[in-house]
Amino acid sequence: MRKKLVLPLSLxxxxxTTLLFVQFLHQLDGNEEKQTERAQVIVxxxxxxxxxxIKDDLxxxxxxxxxxxxxxxxxxKQEAVGKFATADMKAGEVVLQHRIKSQKEENVLLSRKxxxxxxxxxxxxxxxxxxxxxxxxxxxxxxxxxxxxxxxxGKTVQSSQILSGIKVLAVGRxxxxxxxxxxxxxYTSLTVEVKPQDALALINAAERGKVQxxxxxxxxxxxxxxxx
Numbered sequence: 001m002r003k004k005l006v007l008p009l010s011l012x013x014x015x016x017t018t019l020l021f022v023q024f025l026h027q028l029d030g031n032e033e034k035q036t037e038r039a040q041v042i043v044x045x046x047x048x049x050x051x052x053x054i055k056d057d058l059x060x061x062x063x064x065x066x067x068x069x070x071x072x073x074x075x076x077k078q079e080a081v082g083k084f085a086t087a088d089m090k091a092g093e094v095v096l097q098h099r100i101k102s103q104k105e106e107n108v109l110l111s112r113k114x115x116x117x118x119x120x121x122x123x124x125x126x127x128x129x130x131x132x133x134x135x136x137x138x139x140x141x142x143x144x145x146x147x148x149x150x151x152x153x154g155k156t157v158q159s160s161q162i163l164s165g166i167k168v169l170a171v172g173r174x175x176x177x178x179x180x181x182x183x184x185x186x187y188t189s190l191t192v193e194v195k196p197q198d199a200l201a202l203i204n205a206a207e208r209g210k211v212q213x214x215x216x217x218x219x220x221x222x223x224x225x226x227x228x
Contacts, residue, residue, distance in 0.1 A: 073096060080095055110170065125211075135190060143205070167193040
């Protein structure tokens with residue numbers, strides 16, 4: 001009787017083993033397929049500076065494993081082109097949602113760039129007053145007032161320095177230094193960061209006469225340089 005049960009039992013156990021093995025293979029194939037699934041993300045093609053406008057040629061598309069994709073990763077260039085960087089990004093870095101902002105958000109950001117105790121004020125400039133439109137955000141400038149005053153029976157033009165070393169926050173609506181590939185654009189205003197009392201002096205000077213800006217050097221002097 002026992003011998004008669006051995007064969008059916010062996011066949012049953014063999015079928016169970018085969019079924020479990022097949023299920024294991026299917027699970028293994030599924031895991032391998034899942035591991036090979038990839039998704040498209042957008043990365044910086046070259047270094048991008050904070051507040052720089054993002055253009056198509058600054059971005060690249062790569063494929064990464066699906067399980068390595070950040071949920072905030074930008075997946076198409078259209079989501080980023082035309083916006084501004086909220087922080088510096090290195091070449092090859094994945095562009096995330098919170099690292100870019102729209103023009104509207106850029107305008108709001110100006111208030112965060114002003115140091116405590118200072119104010120931002122804009123002064124109209126022409127090509128000459130702005131040093132041929134060569135002044136850029138982050139530069140330091142001196143403000144010179146030229147005004148016509150009475151002198152005896154006639155008039156004369158007098159010039160005097162009213163402020164020095166003031167920080168430029170924006171030129172026109174642009175608040176970031178130019179990139180190497182950025183197109184030249186003219187502007188008609190400078191937005192500078194000044195103390196409240198200096199803002200009054202600068203506004204008054206702009207009403208009284210013509211304010212010319214002098215561009216300071218961005219180089220840091222050394223004791224050896226000062227001795228020259």
